[in-house]
Amino acid sequence: MSAAVQSVDVSEGPLAIIAGGGSLPFAVADAARQRGRCVLLFALRGWADPQRVSAYPHHWAFMGQFGFFRRTAQAEGCRDVVFIGAVGRPTLRQLRPDLGTLRLVPHIFRLYKGGDDHLLSGIGRIFEAHGFRLLGAHEVAPEILMPRGTLGTRAPSERDRADIARGLALLHATGPFDVGQAVVVADNHVLAVEGAEGTDRMLERIAELRRGGRVRTSTGGVLVKAPKGGQDHRVDLPSIGPQTVDGVARAGLAGVAVVAGSAIVAEPELIATAADRANVFVVGVGGDGSA
Amino acid sequence: MSAAVQSVDVSEGPLAIIAGGGSLPFAVADAARQRGRCVLLFALRGWADPQRVSAYPHHWAFMGQFGFFRRTAQAEGCRDVVFIGAVGRPTLRQLRPDLGTLRLVPHIFRLYKGGDDHLLSGIGRIFEAHGFRLLGAHEVAPEILMPRGTLGTRAPSERDRADIARGLALLHATGPFDVGQAVVVADNHVLAVEGAEGTDRMLERIAELRRGGRVRTSTGGVLVKAPKGGQDHRVDLPSIGPQTVDGVARAGLAGVAVVAGSAIVAEPELIATAADRANVFVVGVGGDGSA
Numbered sequence: 001m002s003a004a005v006q007s008v009d010v011s012e013g014p015l016a017i018i019a020g021g022g023s024l025p026f027a028v029a030d031a032a033r034q035r036g037r038c039v040l041l042f043a044l045r046g047w048a049d050p051q052r053v054s055a056y057p058h059h060w061a062f063m064g065q066f067g068f069f070r071r072t073a074q075a076e077g078c079r080d081v082v083f084i085g086a087v088g089r090p091t092l093r094q095l096r097p098d099l100g101t102l103r104l105v106p107h108i109f110r111l112y113k114g115g116d117d118h119l120l121s122g123i124g125r126i127f128e129a130h131g132f133r134l135l136g137a138h139e140v141a142p143e144i145l146m147p148r149g150t151l152g153t154r155a156p157s158e159r160d161r162a163d164i165a166r167g168l169a170l171l172h173a174t175g176p177f178d179v180g181q182a183v184v185v186a187d188n189h190v191l192a193v194e195g196a197e198g199t200d201r202m203l204e205r206i207a208e209l210r211r212g213g214r215v216r217t218s219t220g221g222v223l224v225k226a227p228k229g230g231q232d233h234r235v236d237l238p239s240i241g242p243q244t245v246d247g248v249a250r251a252g253l254a255g256v257a258v259v260a261g262s263a264i265v266a267e268p269e270l271i272a273t274a275a276d277r278a279n280v281f282v283v284g285v286g287g288d289g290s291a
Numbered sequence: 292m293s294a295a296v297q298s299v300d301v302s303e304g305p306l307a308i309i310a311g312g313g314s315l316p317f318a319v320a321d322a323a324r325q326r327g328r329c330v331l332l333f334a335l336r337g338w339a340d341p342q343r344v345s346a347y348p349h350h351w352a353f354m355g356q357f358g359f360f361r362r363t364a365q366a367e368g369c370r371d372v373v374f375i376g377a378v379g380r381p382t383l384r385q386l387r388p389d390l391g392t393l394r395l396v397p398h399i400f401r402l403y404k405g406g407d408d409h410l411l412s413g414i415g416r417i418f419e420a421h422g423f424r425l426l427g428a429h430e431v432a433p434e435i436l437m438p439r440g441t442l443g444t445r446a447p448s449e450r451d452r453a454d455i456a457r458g459l460a461l462l463h464a465t466g467p468f469d470v471g472q473a474v475v476v477a478d479n480h481v482l483a484v485e486g487a488e489g490t491d492r493m494l495e496r497i498a499e500l501r502r503g504g505r506v507r508t509s510t511g512g513v514l515v516k517a518p519k520g521g522q523d524h525r526v527d528l529p530s531i532g533p534q535t536v537d538g539v540a541r542a543g544l545a546g547v548a549v550v551a552g553s554a555i556v557a558e559p560e561l562i563a564t565a566a567d568r569a570n571v572f573v574v575g576v577g578g579d580g581s582a
Contacts, residue, residue, distance in 0.1 A: 166468070173464045177457070179481040190470040193484035196500055205496070209487055 013077030014038035014057070015140060016132075018069070020085025021047040024137070024144070024239060027266040028084050029056055031141030040076055042069055047085065070130055081127055084137040137264065138237065146240070146284040148260040148291075151268050152275030156255055156283055160222050162188060164257040165289030167224030175228045181238040184253065186221025199225070203247035210252050220254035223247075226287070227262045239264035245274040245282060255281030262287070304368030305329035305348070306431060307423075309360070311376025312338040315428070315435070315530060318557040319375050320347055322432030331367055333360055338376065361421055372418055375428040428555060429528065437531070437575040439551040439582075442559050443566030447546055447574055451513050453479060455548040456580030458515030466519045472529045475544065477512025490516070494538035501543050511545035514538075517578070518553045530555035536565040536573060546572030553578070 015032050019025035019041045025048065029039045041048070041058035053060075059072055073081070124134045138145045156164060163185040170183050170190060180194025184206055191209070194202045203223065225238040240258060248256050255275075258265075263284070265271055275282045285291060306323050310316035310332045316339065320330045332339070332349035344351075350363055364372070415425045429436045441447075447455065454476040461474050461481060471485025475497055482500070485493045494514065516529040531549060539547050546566075549556075554575070556562055566573045576582060 170465065170468045170470065173468065174461065174484070177461045177464065177481055179461065179484060184486070190468055190486060192486035192488070193465075193470060195475070195481060195483035195496075197483070197496060201496075205486075205488060205492075 013079055014040040016040050016042060016073045016078040016081045018042045018083045019048045020044050022086045024264060024266040025085040026052050027144055028082060028137045028141045031143055040078060079133055080135050081132045082135050082137050082140055144264050144266060145261050146258050146263040146265045148284045151282040152272040154279060154281040156281050160254050161289060163222040164224055164285060168226055168289050171226040178228060181228055182223060182225045184221055184223055191221060200247050203251045206251035220252055223253055223256040225258045225263060237262060237264050241266050242270045242274040245271055245278060245280060248280050249278035257283045257285050259287050260284030304370055305331040307331050307333060307364045307369035307372045309333045309374045310339045311335050313377045313532060315555060315557040316376040317343050318435055319373060319428045319432045322434055331369055370424055371426050372423045373426050373428050373431055435555050435557060436552050437549050437554040437556045439575045442573040443563040445570060445572040447572050451545050454513045455515055455576060459517055459580050462517040472519055473514060473516045475512055475514050482512060491538050494542040497542035511543055514544055514547040516549045516554060528553060528555050532557050533561045533565040536562055536569060536571060539571050540569035548574045548576050550578050551575030
């Protein structure tokens with residue numbers, strides 16, 4: 001693999017965007033282009049939206065095709081790489097490892113056993129060992145980070161603020177365990193902690209519990225999201241989108257709070273519109289819940 | 292309420308067992324009787340099993356009928372009280388407060404806002420303020436506590452032991468937040484943290500995630516239960532039963548671990564049989580996961 005580690009000065013080459021699902025990859029691509037940077041999408045089959053991908057220079061790839069990525073990205077003069085967009089933890093069947101990947105299998109297998117953090121930061125190290133520079137989406141497109149304050153018109157109440165602070169404290173405590181990045185707190189009571197199911201399913205669970213009469217609170221409650229303690233911010237910042245707002249509304253919550261500067265919002269205008277329509281708040285706060 | 296605080300020497304009177312659902316109340320009643328203690332069940336409508344209740348001296352009560360309980364228990368010469376068995380967090384509709392309870396409403400309302408721990412330990416204090424002595428079920432029937440070692444023949448592997456230790460460490464971290472008493476860990480990866488949904492529904496979630504291909508681990512994983520840090524052990528020790536073992540099996544897990552001496556097992560023989568039938572382990576460990 002001697003070719004893999006040769007370093008060429010391609011810092012001004014196109015930005016390689018390995019694109020999963022949702023609208024985030026396109027928000028990042030647009031923001032990078034507005035800065036005058038060329039982009040090249042490596043769209044992940046089964047995740048990236050084919051219609052939207054077609055509007056950008058792109059290659060399709062299966063997850064796990066590291067050899068293909070390495071050759072193609074090098075041929076196209078890419079050095080900087082961004083991972084962005086939703087991907088599940090792939091099944092072994094979904095992975096289509098090529099030779100470049102197979103050589104890495106023992107390494108990846110070890111990563112696979114340590115939770116998402118190890119997996120993702122380990123993948124980052126693999127890219128770097130092959131001469132690429134892994135950047136966070138927020139580094140190439142800082143405008144996708146959640147600002148302080150609210151999107152939309154509704155703001156959290158004092159009691160919501162207390163729930164937000166409690167949620168952030170809990171996420172701080174669970175950070176070292178590589179568990180979910182989100183909790184739901186209502187009236188100081190922790191209703192749910194995100195695990196492998198993800199935020200959307202956790203919100204569905206709250207809606208179900210409410211229908212079953214197992215959740216009854218006067219204030220509604222708050223979805224709180226924060227990056228994990230040991231998280232590699234280049235590959236896995238928490239993100240919210242209009243569908244998060246819809247899930248929050250269906251769960252009967254008062255709103256959603258994320259740590260300003262540490263969460264990605266692809267489409268702030270759409271989020272604000274969705275928040276106002278559903279009468280929920282969307283707020284960026286300090287790491288301790290401060291306004 | 293002067294009658295409420297009068298103290299009579301009734302320490303040898305019948306043990307009042309406020310009985311919720313499941314088989315635990317009867318296991319406790321039988322164990323107390325075997326020690327020569329008379330028992331009197333206050334069976335909670337909607338939760339206690341009518342057929343089994345009828346085999347013991349009993350009164351039926353709705354949750355929230357504290358005045359009825361106080362008068363009746365005092366008339367029957369009860370001083371010692373045990374709460375045992377499954378009860379959901381009651382809806383306001385399920386509560387049928389009588390006058391004795393209504394007087395306590397402002398107090399209870401405050402308790403309701405602080406999560407289960409506050410609610411339960413607060414109820415304990417109310418009973419004590421009225422001259423009763425609240426005992427833990429394990430104090431009157433220590434044989435219902437989980438022992439060290441396994442029930443059934445299967446034992447945890449070394450990797451299961453690592454998952455157990457990680458689960459206990461996570462539960463230790465979340466203890467101060469009055470969140471659930473259970474987590475699922477597989478291959479060092481936290482799959483689920485129990486919230487308001489309870490253990491059984493959390494296990495259903497794992498089964499669903501597995502069917503959806505979102506959980507793939509080589510070892511299966513372990514359900515780990517531990518008492519919360521600030522928990523009042525007299526009212527809310529974690530418990531496991533045959534249905535827990537069935538849920539663990541349906542979730543595709545390798546087994547369940549609880550802290551020996553800090554978890555209740557109503558029917559160890561039935562649990563052992565269920566564990567062997569499902570080929571899962573059920574183990575009592577030290578608070579740090581030690582064998």
